[in-house]
Amino acid sequence: MKKQETKAERFRALHAGAPFVMPNPWDAGSARVLAALGFQALATTSSGFAFSLGRLDGHVTLDEVIAHAAALDRATDLPLSVDLENGYGPDPASAAAAVTRAAEAGAVGGSIEDFDPAGYLYDLHHAVERIAAAAEAARGLGFPFTLTARAENHIRGNPNLDDTITRLRAFEEAGADVLFAPGLCTTEEIRAVCEAVSRPVNVLAVAGLSFAEIAAAGARRVSVGGALTWVAIKAMAQAAEAIRDQGDFSALSARLPLGEWFASDS
Numbered sequence: 001m002k003k004q005e006t007k008a009e010r011f012r013a014l015h016a017g018a019p020f021v022m023p024n025p026w027d028a029g030s031a032r033v034l035a036a037l038g039f040q041a042l043a044t045t046s047s048g049f050a051f052s053l054g055r056l057d058g059h060v061t062l063d064e065v066i067a068h069a070a071a072l073d074r075a076t077d078l079p080l081s082v083d084l085e086n087g088y089g090p091d092p093a094s095a096a097a098a099v100t101r102a103a104e105a106g107a108v109g110g111s112i113e114d115f116d117p118a119g120y121l122y123d124l125h126h127a128v129e130r131i132a133a134a135a136e137a138a139r140g141l142g143f144p145f146t147l148t149a150r151a152e153n154h155i156r157g158n159p160n161l162d163d164t165i166t167r168l169r170a171f172e173e174a175g176a177d178v179l180f181a182p183g184l185c186t187t188e189e190i191r192a193v194c195e196a197v198s199r200p201v202n203v204l205a206v207a208g209l210s211f212a213e214i215a216a217a218g219a220r221r222v223s224v225g226g227a228l229t230w231v232a233i234k235a236m237a238q239a240a241e242a243i244r245d246q247g248d249f250s251a252l253s254a255r256l257p258l259g260e261w262f263a264s265d266s
Contacts, residue, residue: 005143008108011041011079012144015178015200019215021222022202024083026052026229028075035076036261043081043109044069048229057226058117062088062098066105073106081109081146090116090126092133099137099147109146110134111180114167115156128170135175148202149176154183161189165196172199178221180204187217194218 014020022041025031026048034042047057049068069082082102087095095112102110112134114127122130131149138145149171153164168179180202184190187209194201200220205211205227214222239251 001142004103004106004108007077007079008143008145011081011108011146012177014040014079015146015220019211019220019222021205021211021224022081023224023228024048024226025072026226028071030228030232031072031075031078033261035078036263039078041079041081042072042076043111043223044072044083045224045226045229046083046085047226051226051229051233058085062101066101069102069107070105079108080106081111081148082107084110084112086114086116087112087130087134090122092130095130096133096137099134099145100141103138103141103143103145107145108143109148109178111148111150113150113152115152121152121156121158124167124170127167128174131171131176132174138177139175146177147175148178148180149174150180150182152182154181154185159183161192165193168193168197172197178202182225185209187213190214190217190219 020040022043023034023039024043024045025034026045031042049065050057050060053060053064065082065084069080073080084098084102087098098112099110112131114122116122135147138147149168151164151167151171153160164181168181172179176199178200179197181193182204184193184203185206190203194217201218202221202223203214203219205214205222205224211222242248242251
């Protein structure tokens with residue numbers, strides 16, 4: 001518990017300092033690479049993890065996510081936040097239970113979103129009840145678990161910035177520590193959200209904006225979701241296609257400093 005408490009305090013302190021990037025590994029190996037590269041905190045990616053199981057996003061169980069979180073926590077000494085999707089159930093108790101189980105796996109943060117896998121956004125009152133329950137669970141853990149509340153409008157077919165801000169403000173009042181609206185694509189949108197709330201805001205990185213631009217718009221934390229997974233898989237697929245179509249094995253010349261990245265094993 002002392003080690004987890006120390007990680008939790010480090011993670012909370014990051015949110016009080018300069019803006020930072022929190023990348024999303026999809027397995028223990030990628031987590032260790034990101035730690036070796038000097039990042040200060042990590043978060044799971046639901047889509048990247050689902051891919052590692054040969055599935056699409058939204059098709060994993062809470063038990064599988066918790067086992068994955070425990071593996072990533074063991075892989076590095078960095079604070080870990082877990083993408084808990086909707087809490088794996090529509091009711092407030094499910095959101096609370098997901099937070100508790102993530103903490104039991106070693107995580108010091110986690111996110112709860114307002115979208116149901118059945119294909120709809122929760123109404124505001126119900127969404128707030130879910131965040132309030134998750135916040136209550138987080139406060140009862142005995143260490144500062146950082147709860148992120150996600151408003152999914154912009155990636156679920158309802159890019160209504162006013163509604164997104166309304167939801168984030170309500171989630172802040174319900175006890176969320178960090179606010180997150182994936183799908184914001186411009187500095188104007190990011191600035192509008194950041195100026196509307198008082199809690200730190202996480203922004204999902206987009207290829208068209210630099211870290212400096214996102215931070216200047218007010219974001220405190222920047223995550224990448226499943227994007228690093230797709231970067232890696234694209235490189236693999238391109239190499240495999242060259243082998244299949246041209247018999248070209250040149251991509252196999254790639255060499256990585258695994259001994260340096262995994263130095264603690266030696």
